[in-house]
Amino acid sequence: MTSIDEGVARLRRYIDDLDLTGQERLPPEPILAERMGFTRSRLRTILKRMEADGTIWRHVGKGTFIGPPPPSGGEQLPATVAAKDLFEARLLIEPMLAARAAQEADEGDIAIMRACIDGMRNSASFQQWKRLDERLHRAVAGASHNSLLLTVHDTMRLSSRQAIDVRVRAVYGEPAEPRGVVEAEHIALVEAIAARDAEAAAQAMQAHILSVRSSLLPSS
Known part of the structure; x- marks a missing residue:
């Protein structure tokens, strides 16, 4: 397992331990990186992987949300x-x-x-x-x-x-x-x-x- 795979697994566990409904927002990247012990660049790579599989979605200026993106347009x-x-x-x-x-x-x-x-x-x-x-x-x-x-x-x-x-x-x-x-x-x-x-x-x-x-x- 690569360090990114391990990071994805850790962040999944963090999300799964949150008692939140879908579409809830995660902490801002600087706070989340510090909380997880990731560098900002490593966190961005992990979030990109998790966005691809639908665990989270991101909106520029609004943040990172749990779950797949809502429909648009x-x-x-x-x-x-x-x-x-x-x-x-x-x-x-x-x-x-x-x-x-x-x-x-x-x-x-x-x-x-x-x-x-x-x-x-x-x-x-x-x-x-x-x-x-x-x-x-x-x-x-x-x-x-x-x-x-x-x-x-x-x-x-x-x-x-x-x-x-x-x-x-x-x-x-x-x-x-x-x-x-x-x-x-x-x-x-x-x-x-x-x-x-x-x-x-x-x-x-x-x-x-x-x-x-x-x-x-x-x-x-």
Whole structure:
């Protein structure tokens, strides 16, 4: 592991230990560099790496924020998104992304996915667990190595915060059986991707989304 890889891992742990929601701002670079024990140049390299994988995004003059960037310009989200529409979109898009990930993922992509699963298992708070869940799904989308598909995924996931965040906390807020079900589904998904089995990866993602929909929207 290179010094930059180690720095990325350390900063991920720092972010994961923060009890913050997505899109929260990190401290300014001079403060963050001092807090982490990084030089400014090393921190910028680490942040660039983390921006590329969607852990953070940066806006000149505003700062560094947790999570993927919000849509801009013509990609503005509708004011409200129905939960049923969100899950319909997810069922159309995410299994295809999982299949593509099985074909295109490199070892680094798969390592990130597995690290997310491990982190979720050991998470100390709901926000940490949820942030890692979002990171895992984005890692799958990112493993498609298709920037347009990744943008579609990010826009859809931002919509999910509007549509189902309160219900997600109600169902998965405590580390009980529902989280165990999610973990098993995530493991099946990532192992299918690692095995380069596109059909199994798509099926695992579809089964996972249907399971989550059943938990969050019992009447659907």
